[in-house]
Amino acid sequence: MDASMIPRMELEKFAHDEYKVPLLNLEHYPLDSKYFVIQNRDNYPVKDYISPHRRKFYKIFHMTxxxxxxxxGLHRYEMGPNEIAFLHPDEIMAWQTTSEETGGHFCLIHPAYFEHDADHVLHLLRQYPYFKPANCVVRLNEAQSANINGNFEVMLNEDRGDNVDKKQAILLQLQMMLLEAQRAGRTRPEKTVSEGYGYIYRFLSLLESAFKVQQRDSIVKLKTAAEFADQLHVHPNYLNSLVKSHTGKTLREHIQDRLLYEAKSLLVQTDWDISEISDGLGFSGQAAFTSFFRKKANLSPSVFRKSTLAPANI
Incomplete structure (x- = not known):
């Protein structure tokens, strides 16, 4: 089909006509994800979601x-068979399925997967031209799509197998896939999303930028809903109404959910004392942090930490 013939519609109209679930329903990647995850859509159907936080993973998905x-980001693509998308960890992304059938693969790759023996592949990902919102979708011809589907199948089989050199095989297939997509090199025309979604995107970006707890002396300077609205130069009521209508949650709920996710992440991924995590997240004391966590998660921080996997598996 000629690119000019691809149907386009405004985001709000699309949401009203097509969305069967609340628009941009939030979903976090599991805290216990491995450094490399690969799935076939036949066994792992795609779900509608938005991912507003730093994911730490590069994501690649291919549609058959x-x-x-x-x-x-602020770019919108209507995707179909024989296309592949490259999603950078730092970008806000959302997906909405518009058909009953789904096919293909996806993989999540943590930068730590490349440590010690594959720094050159990590460098390749960081320099790859399609991990950018403005050209993250590549259209493939039938042969290119078949080759990339084969790359994914080999990676999937290697990941599930017990060969001692399976990581080497996976990395070779990954590089071949990147090369094939780069040769295709024709990105699908995108359409900038509406002003309303732009405010949602910028709010989520500002919220995400507040969470930079990387060492023990880091402190989150969390803003109120009104302060976020002031930064965006809009009235708090307007921003709250806009965000709630598209996500089903208020500004305050998003702030608290993001705070809870960061708390869980620090409990799982670090060996910091709970008091250190409490201080880093800006609570007045450990008791206030424990009260917040218990109210949101229905268990205490210490019980949650004990029930999760060890940090080495993150």
Whole structure:
């Protein structure tokens, strides 16, 4: 189909006509994800979601069947079979399926997967031209799509197998896939999303930028809903109404959910004392942090930490 013939519609109209679930329903990647995750869509159907936080993973997904809408940053793509998307860890992304069928693969790759023996592949990902919102979707011809589907199948089989050199095989297939997509090199035309979604994107970006707890003396300077609205030069009521209508949650709920996710992440991924985590997240004391955590998660921080996997598996 000629690119000019691809149907386009405004985001609000699309949401009203097509969305069967609340628009941009939030979903976090599991805290216990491995450094490399690969799945076949036949066994792991795609779900509608938005991922507003730093994911730490590069994500690549290839479509062999079905259609959907990808929003990455302030860019919108209507995707279909024989297309591949490259999603950088730092970008806000959303996906909405628009067909009953779905086919293909996806993989999540943590930078730590490349440590010690594959720094050159990590460098390749960091320099790869399609991990950018403005050209993150590549259209493939039938042969290129078949080759990339084969790369994914080999990586999937190697990941599930017990060969001692399976990581080497996976990395070779990954590089071949990147090369094939780069040769295709034609990105699908994108459409900038509406002003309303732009405010949502910028709010989520500001919220995310507040969470930079990387060492023990880091302190989150969390803003109120009114302060976020002031930064965006809009009235708090307007921003709250806009965000709630599209995500089903208020500004305050998003702030608290993000705070809870960061708390869980620090409990799982670090060996910091709970008092240190409490201080880093800006609570007045450990008792206040424990009260907040218990109210949101229905268990105490210490019980949550004991029930999760060890930090080495993150």
């Amino acid at each position: 069947a079905g259609t959907g809408v990808l929003i990455i």
